[in-house]
Amino acid sequence: MNSPVFQATTRVITPLLLSFSLFMLLRGHDQPGGGFIGGLLAVTAFALYALAFDARSARRLLGVSPRLLTAVGLSLAAVSGVPALWWGEPFMRGLWLPLALPSELKLGTVLLFDVGVYLTVLGSVLLTLLTLSEE
Amino acid sequence: MLWMILIPLVAAPAAPWLVRRLGRHVGPLLALVPIGVGLALAIHLPMEPGTWRLEVLPWVPELGIHLAFRLDGLSITFGLLISGIGALVLTYAGGYMGDDPRLGRLCGLLLMFLAAMLGVVFSDDLFVLFVFWELTSIASWLLIGFKHEQAEARDSARMALLVTGAGGLALLAGLVLLTAAAAGSGIPLDRATRISALAGVGLSGHPLFTPSLVLIVVGAFSKSAQMPLHFWLPRAMTAPTPVSAYLHSATMVKAGVYLLARLNPVLGDSGLWHVLLTLTGAATMLVAAVMAAGQSDLKRILAYTTVSVLGTLTMLIGVGTDLAIKAAVVYLVAHACYKAALFMIAGSIEHATGTRDVRRLGGLGRAMPVTAASGLLAALSMAGAPPLFGFIGKELLLKAKLDLEYLGVVLALTAGLANVFLIAMALVVAVRPFLASRTVAAPDAHEAPPAMLAGPLVLAAAGLFVGLVPGVFDAALGSAMASAIGGRTIIMKLKLWHGLDPAALTALLISAVTLALGFAVFLRFRAGLSRLAGRFARLGRHGPARAYERLYGGLMDLAAAVTRATQNGSLRRYTRLVLLALVATCVYPLSRAVPLESVGPVEWGWHEAAVAILALVGAVTAVLSRSRLSAIAMVGITGILIAVLFALFSAPDLAITQIMVEALTVILLVLIFHRLPAFSHLRTTAARLGDAATAAAAGAVMSLMVLVAVAAPLPATVSAQMARLSVPQAKGRNVVNVILVDFRALDTLGETTVVAVAGLGVYALVKLSRRARGEGGKP
Numbered sequence: 001m002n003s004p005v006f007q008a009t010t011r012v013i014t015p016l017l018l019s020f021s022l023f024m025l026l027r028g029h030d031q032p033g034g035g036f037i038g039g040l041l042a043v044t045a046f047a048l049y050a051l052a053f054d055a056r057s058a059r060r061l062l063g064v065s066p067r068l069l070t071a072v073g074l075s076l077a078a079v080s081g082v083p084a085l086w087w088g089e090p091f092m093r094g095l096w097l098p099l100a101l102p103s104e105l106k107l108g109t110v111l112l113f114d115v116g117v118y119l120t121v122l123g124s125v126l127l128t129l130l131t132l133s134e135e
Numbered sequence: 136m137l138w139m140i141l142i143p144l145v146a147a148p149a150a151p152w153l154v155r156r157l158g159r160h161v162g163p164l165l166a167l168v169p170i171g172v173g174l175a176l177a178i179h180l181p182m183e184p185g186t187w188r189l190e191v192l193p194w195v196p197e198l199g200i201h202l203a204f205r206l207d208g209l210s211i212t213f214g215l216l217i218s219g220i221g222a223l224v225l226t227y228a229g230g231y232m233g234d235d236p237r238l239g240r241l242c243g244l245l246l247m248f249l250a251a252m253l254g255v256v257f258s259d260d261l262f263v264l265f266v267f268w269e270l271t272s273i274a275s276w277l278l279i280g281f282k283h284e285q286a287e288a289r290d291s292a293r294m295a296l297l298v299t300g301a302g303g304l305a306l307l308a309g310l311v312l313l314t315a316a317a318a319g320s321g322i323p324l325d326r327a328t329r330i331s332a333l334a335g336v337g338l339s340g341h342p343l344f345t346p347s348l349v350l351i352v353v354g355a356f357s358k359s360a361q362m363p364l365h366f367w368l369p370r371a372m373t374a375p376t377p378v379s380a381y382l383h384s385a386t387m388v389k390a391g392v393y394l395l396a397r398l399n400p401v402l403g404d405s406g407l408w409h410v411l412l413t414l415t416g417a418a419t420m421l422v423a424a425v426m427a428a429g430q431s432d433l434k435r436i437l438a439y440t441t442v443s444v445l446g447t448l449t450m451l452i453g454v455g456t457d458l459a460i461k462a463a464v465v466y467l468v469a470h471a472c473y474k475a476a477l478f479m480i481a482g483s484i485e486h487a488t489g490t491r492d493v494r495r496l497g498g499l500g501r502a503m504p505v506t507a508a509s510g511l512l513a514a515l516s517m518a519g520a521p522p523l524f525g526f527i528g529k530e531l532l533l534k535a536k537l538d539l540e541y542l543g544v545v546l547a548l549t550a551g552l553a554n555v556f557l558i559a560m561a562l563v564v565a566v567r568p569f570l571a572s573r574t575v576a577a578p579d580a581h582e583a584p585p586a587m588l589a590g591p592l593v594l595a596a597a598g599l600f601v602g603l604v605p606g607v608f609d610a611a612l613g614s615a616m617a618s619a620i621g622g623r624t625i626i627m628k629l630k631l632w633h634g635l636d637p638a639a640l641t642a643l644l645i646s647a648v649t650l651a652l653g654f655a656v657f658l659r660f661r662a663g664l665s666r667l668a669g670r671f672a673r674l675g676r677h678g679p680a681r682a683y684e685r686l687y688g689g690l691m692d693l694a695a696a697v698t699r700a701t702q703n704g705s706l707r708r709y710t711r712l713v714l715l716a717l718v719a720t721c722v723y724p725l726s727r728a729v730p731l732e733s734v735g736p737v738e739w740g741w742h743e744a745a746v747a748i749l750a751l752v753g754a755v756t757a758v759l760s761r762s763r764l765s766a767i768a769m770v771g772i773t774g775i776l777i778a779v780l781f782a783l784f785s786a787p788d789l790a791i792t793q794i795m796v797e798a799l800t801v802i803l804l805v806l807i808f809h810r811l812p813a814f815s816h817l818r819t820t821a822a823r824l825g826d827a828a829t830a831a832a833a834g835a836v837m838s839l840m841v842l843v844a845v846a847a848p849l850p851a852t853v854s855a856q857m858a859r860l861s862v863p864q865a866k867g868r869n870v871v872n873v874i875l876v877d878f879r880a881l882d883t884l885g886e887t888t889v890v891a892v893a894g895l896g897v898y899a900l901v902k903l904s905r906r907a908r909g910e911g912g913k914p
Binding site for chain 1: 792796803805866871887890897
């Protein structure tokens with residue numbers, strides 16, 4: 001689509017959408033949100049960019065291959081369950097760092113898991129969208 | 136003992152890397168791994184009969200399964216064979232593969248197999264043994280299909296995997312039943328899975344004993360290629376020759392025999408055991424020996440003689456007398472040595488001449504003197520000629536038969552007849568190519584490189600050495616191994632010359648007659664070959680291999696038919712099938728579920744009703760619309776309105792997700808809009824009515840499901856408890872998220888995997904279809 005207005009708007013909205021998706025990811029443990037929703041939001045950011053410009057530009061903006069992102073995300077989600085085994089806890093039992101951050105954010109394996117979900121959803125759905133639109 | 140299994144397992148993945156760095160001379164370096172294992176085992180020599188060393192680590196203590204390993208005469212003998220022949224084969228592989236870049240993979244797989252096989256023979260726990268047993272099947276599958284670019288290798292590998300894998304399932308079922316029988320007889324669970332604890336207990340009275348015995352025997356027979364499950368082994372000869380020498384003659388195919396020997400003290404007090412083993416073994420021994428004579432490929436001849444020997448060993452274990460067990464011990468060790476040597480020699484001949492067809496080979500003795508000498512020694516051991524170890528084995532075998540009250544003479548004559556063919560084949564394989572004064576297939580034949588000489592030479596020399604001083608073997612290991620198989624103390628005193636008692640003389644007489652007959656058959660080999668081969672080709676058309684082909688082909692046809700019926704490429708049919716399947720599977724359970732009267736009154740306000748009605752209007756409009764764009768828009772509206780309903784019923788996470796999905800669906804459709812085919816209408820009213828019926832049924836089932844879910848007396852405590860535990864246990868106030876990422880994180884991991892696979896699936900479908908059309912896909 002070659003609409004200067006749409007393109008200009010997209011340039012502004014995309015970073016906002018991406019920040020918002022990160023916000024949704026991080027606040028998910030206490031407020032509505034989470035990795036899945038955050039990932040979908042991030043996809044809409046890139047999808048919007050692909051609409052305004054083209055799929056190739058969206059790929060350039062992403063910087064890495066969506067397949068790699070999927071693989072990294074899934075591995076991260078799976079690996080986040082492993083540390084619990086070290087302490088003799090069952091696989092996937094959540095562990096938290098005893099750190100008090102100056103916000104509601106808490107660091108732990110559960111957050112790692114959610115980040116993994118975020119990356120997987122982003123990579124996989126974007127892979128679908130870009131593959132189909134480039135066909 | 137665990138480290139003996141772990142070190143080769145760790146070395147396996149390093150092998151390809153080492154080969155890349157150091158080239159093909161890495162064989163002897165990798166051989167240090169099995170040599171180390173062998174030395175560690177040799178420390179325990181000489182083994183006192185009837186003693187063993189145990190090492191136990193807990194693994195699944197709840198089920199009584201422990202990593203229990205046992206060293207006794209039986210496992211040490213096998214361990215020494217596995218590590219010793221393994222070292223020679225790894226050395227040999229370097230010479231055989233030359234500069235083939237796949238040498239690394241071959242060595243890695245061989246080491247992996249070595250670890251698995253050591254695991255089989257060390258395990259004292261039935262289920263740990265089973266795990267290693269399956270690992271050997273997998274290693275064998277990978278190694279048979281090593282040249283995977285050849286369809287024949289793939290077919291043979293699959294056949295071996297399916298036959299031994301099916302046998303493995305039977306074995307697992309048998310082991311479970313055996314454990315149940317043991318537990319039912321009052322043995323504590325902790326000991327019911329342990330072979331050493333079950334030996335000599337006498338479980339044959341338990342009703343589960345007989346089925347478990349049959350299943351275990353079937354598993355062992357499939358692995359050790361007993362009739363009628365033997366057909367995969369000759370086919371497995373598509374593997375590289377080092378693999379055939381190692382897995383398919385010396386070690387893996389003996390795993391079945393090992394299992395029978397190991398469980399003889401547990402299962403041997405039943406008459407069925409003796410009958411099954413003796414008869415199957417004897418039949419296999421004779422038929423395979425005769426079939427060997429119908430082959431012309433060196434490796435296939437050797438494969439059939441291997442099947443025959445495995446039959447002999449099975450039969451000897453089945454007979455189970457002291458003499459028979461002694462014969463089995465000697466025969467097993469002798470066979471492992473000479474057969475591995477013969478396979479390596481066959482590989483060297485192929486390496487030198489480029490053919491394995493015995494009809495085209497001859498006169499190689501001058502060009503390959505060392506190989507020829509090792510071949511002669513190994514063949515003499517196989518033929519059972521004095522003074523080699525094979526001779527002692529054969530004498531014991533014949534004496535064991537003649538010693539029996541029933542059928543002794545029959546079995547002895549059967550063994551003698553089988554032996555005639557084995558002798559002839561030994562001469563055909565390892566003497567004829569070297570001595571016969573015929574034209575050579577390849578005039579530039581050359582002696583094998585040193586790496587390929589070591590194996591045959593060492594193994595053939597071992598056969599001669601132990602034959603000359605058999606006392607070394609029986610004192611160090613033989614008696615301990617025989618005692619382990621028999622479950623009682625059996626002392627072996629091996630001698631080359633048994634003196635002049637009548638049994639020994641009869642055995643010697645039969646031996647001499649078989650040698651003469653075998654030589655006669657050898658001389659008539661060429662004339663008889665084509666006739667025999669023709670006869671067996673005809674027989675093969677009705678054999679068990681044929682049954683396998685039919686079964687496998689039928690399965691493939693069925694799969695193709697199902698695929699054609701369901702996956703015809705029409706999205707409409709896919710949707711209809713999915714919906715109808717949903718209806719079909721849910722109707723019955725729903726009809727038996729909670730009566731609907733118990734659905735309480737639902738609180739609803741006017742705004743909820745309005746949203747619901749609007750959503751309905753959207754859905755109906757979508758169905759009726761005549762353009763794709765309006766249909767998409769209407770479906771989108773319905774979705775958004777449902778998201779609003781979620782929000783109204785205070786499920787913000789669900790609402791956000793729903794809105795995101797709707798938005799992305801619309802974006803996707805816009806992206807691919809101009810590529811979709813024209814919006815089509817069903818031509819016939821009947822088709823439209825059919826779709827309407829499907830949709831109505833699916834909608835009704837979904838509604839019913841929701842109503843039943845609401846009506847079900849779900850313990851209110853579940854959601855209350857999740858909400859209560861959310862903050863203290865998972866430090867999160869959003870219960871939905873806590874359930875997703877903490878309480879039920881494993882489910883989420885599964886769903887995330889589905890998301891990932893779906894994306895990759897779309898990618899693969901699009902890129903593959905593009906490649907099929909001949910366009911280059913972007914990586």
